[in-house]
Amino acid sequence: MPEFLHELLPDLQPESVPQPPDLALFDSHCHLDLPELWPEWLQHWQQAQAVGVQGCLIPAVQASAWQPLLDFSRSFPEFNIALGIHPWWAAQHDETSLVLLKSLLEQHRSQITAVGEIGLDYALAPETFTRQQLLFEAQLKLAAEFKKPVVLHHRKSMVQLHAEIKRQKFEYGGILHAFSGSPEQGQLFVDLGFKLGIGGTITYPRAAKTQAAVRQLPLSCFVLETDAPAMPLSGFQGQINTPKQLALVFEAFCELRDESPQEIAGQLWRNTLAALSIH
Template sequence: MTKPLIQRQNDPTGSTMTNLFDTHCHLDFDVFSEGVEQYLADAGKSHVTKFMVPAIGKANWARLHAISKQYRNVYFAVGFHPYFLDDYSSSHLESLRDFLIQRSGQCVAIGECGLDFAIGVDVQKQEDFFVAQLTLATEFKLPIVVHERQSHNRLIQLIMQNKFKGGGVVHGFSGSKQQALEWIKLGFFIGVGGTITYPRAKKTRTTISELPLESLVLETDAPDMPFNGLQGQLNHSKYLEVLLNELALLRKETKQSVAVRMWQNSHLLFDICE
């Protein structure tokens, strides 16, 4: 694909700052009572100008489509989050396929999907839905947004068994370097979130500092996963620059060079051109 142009904004100090892309946030949630327009405006003041919003289930597909139609800098994914699978049956997978057939250009991935072995949802049902979404991602040539908790080995196994080649992103990664490299080898990006802002998260901080920069993207997971120092508050895309600063410090690279690479990676991940 064509390499995306680098966008820059002037900040009040007169310097330039590359725009940022929050690759995982839930700005459609009702908890953001100020509404989407104000959310985007507040994020924009911190140079965050593009947003990816994964679905949690069929309940918010239509809302995400409507938001992306109104705000062209908002992209979205549709799928079934493992947390909410008790609300759905296999018949809803056909609804997902129907939606994908008619999707707009702002729908750029399938997800949030995956496996979570720390919850009470039937494991076989989780696996069935995940495999079905892999099949749809292959059919429609879309990447996937992966939710992973205590399920790394099984996810890798299912992806390899089903010969999935579409890539995607592992959301909120907090595993080992070896696990990250397994994902990268399969064509996935690693979603870097608020975990790295906590000094006690030494394993994740070390892992992220050692991975190839071209395999990383930034995400907030707003309103969840608040950053260190902001516990008890709603997370928000406007804090993404805090994450950028921490990543640059961990890697001993300049903030601007990391920002440029994150902007490029985000577009490559979702096959978005300028």
């Protein structure tokens, strides 16, 4: 507190003044708009802020979320949003949704940070694959048309995602969300201009491969995420994940690195802005 304030407010103890956290963290993947979090989103966000979370990207999962997210980010522009169709919701979408996505990108270009959450999930039933692929390819094209980064969902599909990004010569990068793989797998996406989204996975002892990637790849490769309400951390299984848990993801991340927490936080923050083209 500046000296003159002490004189003006002699009774105010410095200890009672809330201090902003000295580390700024960015939750690059938080589904604050899903029913598990939405009714109390403000409370979740305030709890996250109290532990240093100062940035947040909310990726949509289906078309019905797009307009509500646009309305939300108009009222709360400190949140970044991504619009897209998640592969789990592929069956409920067709060409009509793609036309709508394109028109929203045209109308709200500057308000929409990225196209996402899009991707391929080959742990789902094989009969969903054709539509998943069609929607992913079309959304990747839309992202290129509007020069937007993408937020990628993957499950048993890293090879196919990588191939399609290369085939389309997509050059706007983004985030490979919920990265869990070897340093070599991560490097393939880093080479395509992507950052690797690191979440609660690294808090599990069984995640040796992903922990090795965090140890071995340069700090410039990573961003942090919670994927709340999904992906509870080790020790919180069965509970709803919330954005304040990002502080614990950060702690686990720091344990795997040699740099100071300050340096790590600063670099991860810059990585997120770069991955999402936020200026």
